[in-house]
Amino acid sequence: MTAPRAPFMAPDQPIRDLGQPLEIKNLGEMDYQQAWEYQAALAAEVAAGTSPDTILVLTHPSCYTAGKRTQDSDRPTNGLPCIDVDRGGRITWHGPGQLxxxxxxxxxxxxxxxxxxxxxxxxxxxxxxxxxLPQAGRIDGRSGVWLPEDHKGPARKVAALGIRVTQGVTMHGLSLNCDNSLDAYHAIVPCGIADAGVTTMSQELGREVTVEEMIEPMCAALDDAFAGRLQVAEHHLGSAPDPCAGTLKLKAPGK
Structure with a gap:
């Protein structure tokens, strides 16, 4: 299979400097604002060359984060905290059981x-x-990892992405629904997508899939992907409207 579009770098080439090892830091559960400040400080150090490339692994207490394309109609109605952040995309939820x-x-x-x-x-x-879940893949026009429409229901997102690149250094990242409740998603329009569902690894597999068991394989796969050992393939599940197309861009926090 081929990549969704030809990258600037050859698929088997690294997109990070392999001269330094990739460090993994497991932060446990951390307040979202605290984690945001932590990663921003670390990103500045990585940009300056004083800290190595690092993957921060953690969970958050239950909260919503609103990316720069979030619309008022996306926002929660249940009173949980909603934090405006400087990543792309719209609104999502973080909480226990989500890696x-x-x-x-x-x-x-x-x-x-x-x-x-x-x-x-x-x-x-x-x-x-x-x-x-070998049927997992991509839906053109929408980021993240999806499971296709089937007898269980419409296409469902199991992992979400939201990133920012500043001074050539990546920030924010990904969330993988392991064994979290889906109740908090009912109070928002997740990622601005109203015509598809959200799911968890546990719900799809019919067994408990914990955050802890997914940390090591996820970090290893990210390391392989950044190094070019794992190459991007198509995994095409279909196409859908981009939820960020035509939306207004919010002012970045603190600007």
Whole structure:
């Protein structure tokens, strides 16, 4: 299979400097605002060359985060905190049972943000497939990792992405629904998508899939994808409207 579009770098080439090892930091559960400040400080150090490329692995207490394309109609109606953030995309939820990873890596030049996103998706598709969901893939026009429409219902997102690249360094990242409740999604329009569903690994596999068991395979797959050992393939499940097309861009927090 081929990549969704030709990347700037050859598919088997790294998009990070392999001269330094990729560090993994498991932060446990951390307040979202605290984690945001932590990754911003680390990103500045990575950009300056004083810290190595790092993947931050953690979970958050229950909250919503609203990316720069979030619309008022997306926002929660249940009173949970909603934090405006400087990543792309619209609104999503974070909370217990959901694995979050923030790769803080310096991209090689020429910087190809699309290739970076596709590599993150590829890592997640492999991890989800190896866990027992080989039908997972992409929907053109929408980021993240999806399961196709079937007897269980419409297409369903199992992993979400939202990124920012500043000074050539990536921030924010991905969330993989492991064994979290889906109740909080009912109070928002997840990622601005009203015509599809959200699911978890546990719900799809009919067994408990914990955050802890997914950390090691996810970090290994991300490392392989960034190094070019895992190459982007098509995994095409169909096409759908881009939920960010035509939306107003919010002012970045603190600007």
């Amino acid at each position: 979050v990873a923030y790769p803080i890596i310096k991209l090689v030049t020429p910087i190809d943000v699309v290739d970076y996103v596709r590599r993150v998706e590829e890592a997640l598709i492999q991890v989800v497939g190896d866990a027992g």
